[in-house]
Amino acid sequence: MGELEDSVMTRVWKWNRPVTVREVLEDLQQERSIAYTTVMTVLDNLHQKGWVRREAEGRAYRYEAVSTRAAYSAALMNDAWAQSDNPAAALVAFFGMMSEEQRLALADAVRIARGPETPVEPEPGQAGENPGASPEDGGR
Numbered sequence: 001m002g003e004l005e006d007s008v009m010t011r012v013w014k015w016n017r018p019v020t021v022r023e024v025l026e027d028l029q030q031e032r033s034i035a036y037t038t039v040m041t042v043l044d045n046l047h048q049k050g051w052v053r054r055e056a057e058g059r060a061y062r063y064e065a066v067s068t069r070a071a072y073s074a075a076l077m078n079d080a081w082a083q084s085d086n087p088a089a090a091l092v093a094f095f096g097m098m099s100e101e102q103r104l105a106l107a108d109a110v111r112i113a114r115g116p117e118t119p120v121e122p123e124p125g126q127a128g129e130n131p132g133a134s135p136e137d138g139g140r
Helices: 003-015 021-028 036-049 069-082 087-097 100-114
Strands: 052-057 060-065
Touching (some): 003 060, 003 069, 021 036, 036 060
16 A cells, blocks of 8 residues: 555554545645545545445445455555565564564463463362372362
8 A cells, every 4th residue: 555545544444434535635634735636536446455345325435445444454464474485584673673562462462363372171280289289188
C-alpha cells in the first residue's frame, strides 16, 4: 500500500463505518492539498485491491474496510517473512529491533494464540511431590 493509500485507509479504519469520498477528502485536506478526484481514484484502487467494499448511494459510493488494520499489518509481516531465505534469522533480527513494550505485546500475543493453558501433571521428583507418601498421611 502506498503512502496516500495508507492515509486513506487509516481514516476508513479509524472511523469504522462506511465513508464517502467527500468525508475522506475533507479530513485529508486538513493535512495537505488534495483533489476530490485523487481521493476517489485512491478509494477505487483500494476497492480493486480488495481492501474496501463499496455500496452505491445515489451517484456516489460509500466505502468500508474489508478487514482490520491489525489483519493488514499481519499480512505485511507474513509476506516479508515468507520472502526470507532464512525465516528463523529474519525473526531473530526482527525481535532484536523491538522495544521492550513491543516484546511485552509479543509475549501477550503468543499467550493469546496458544489459548487457555491446561494444567500440567507434575513429573515424578518435582517439588511438592513425595513418591513414597501414602494417601493416609496426606501425601507427605
